[in-house]
Amino acid sequence: MVKRIGLLLLSALLCGQLQAAITVDEGYIRGLPPGQKTTAAFMRLHNSSSQSIRIIGVTSPAAQRAEFHRSSHSGDMMSMEHLEAIAVPAGEVVVLKPGAMHLMLINLTAPLRDGDSAPLTLQLEGGEQLTVILPVRSVLNEHRY
Numbered sequence: 001m002v003k004r005i006g007l008l009l010l011s012a013l014l015c016g017q018l019q020a021a022i023t024v025d026e027g028y029i030r031g032l033p034p035g036q037k038t039t040a041a042f043m044r045l046h047n048s049s050s051q052s053i054r055i056i057g058v059t060s061p062a063a064q065r066a067e068f069h070r071s072s073h074s075g076d077m078m079s080m081e082h083l084e085a086i087a088v089p090a091g092e093v094v095v096l097k098p099g100a101m102h103l104m105l106i107n108l109t110a111p112l113r114d115g116d117s118a119p120l121t122l123q124l125e126g127g128e129q130l131t132v133i134l135p136v137r138s139v140l141n142e143h144r145y
Contacts, residue, residue: 021049022088022122022130028137029062029105030098031114039112041066041103041120041134042096047088054125056085062118064107071099085125114138 027043047053058066068083086101088094096102103120112118116136121129 021047021051022053022055022124023048024122024130024132027132027134029112029118029134031112031116031136031138034111037108038104038106039108040098041105042098043103043132043134045086045088045094045096047090047092047094050090052087052089054085054087055122056125057123058103058120059123060105060118060120062109062112062120063105064109065105066120067104067106068096068101069104070101112136 023046024043025046027041029041030039032039045055055068058068060066068086069080070083071078071080083101086094094101114136117133118136119131119133121131123129
């Protein structure tokens with residue numbers, strides 16, 4: 001019984017350390033004109049741990065689905081690839097930005113207007129979750145990283 005409680009406490013501690021190892025800054029959701037059902041979110045993901053951390057999914061009440069995508073250019077053609085997960089290497093920063101890796105919010109549940117905010121819950125490998133609240137920034141006010 002004591003071993004079991006000790007393992008549970010250790011597990012909870014490790015989960016807390018892993019969750020605290022991923023931090024988000026400079027995040028925002030792209031606000032688009034009314035009627036749009038899909039938009040994107042951008043952010044910087046910092047991993048302060050000594051291990052790579054995989055983000056295996058995202059949920060948000062703002063959209064029916066949220067997916068990681070990567071945009072790429074080949075000649076004059078632009079394409080988007082769905083990513084099952086993204087890895088944030090130990091001690092590094094992964095940037096989700098326009099024209100590169102980003103988060104798609106698909107089938108919005110309500111319009112997202114400039115000045116609004118919406119929560120996103122990152123699902124980390126191993127079952128941990130990290131919820132962030134990102135502001136909505138009009139596409140007209142968007143900046144590049």
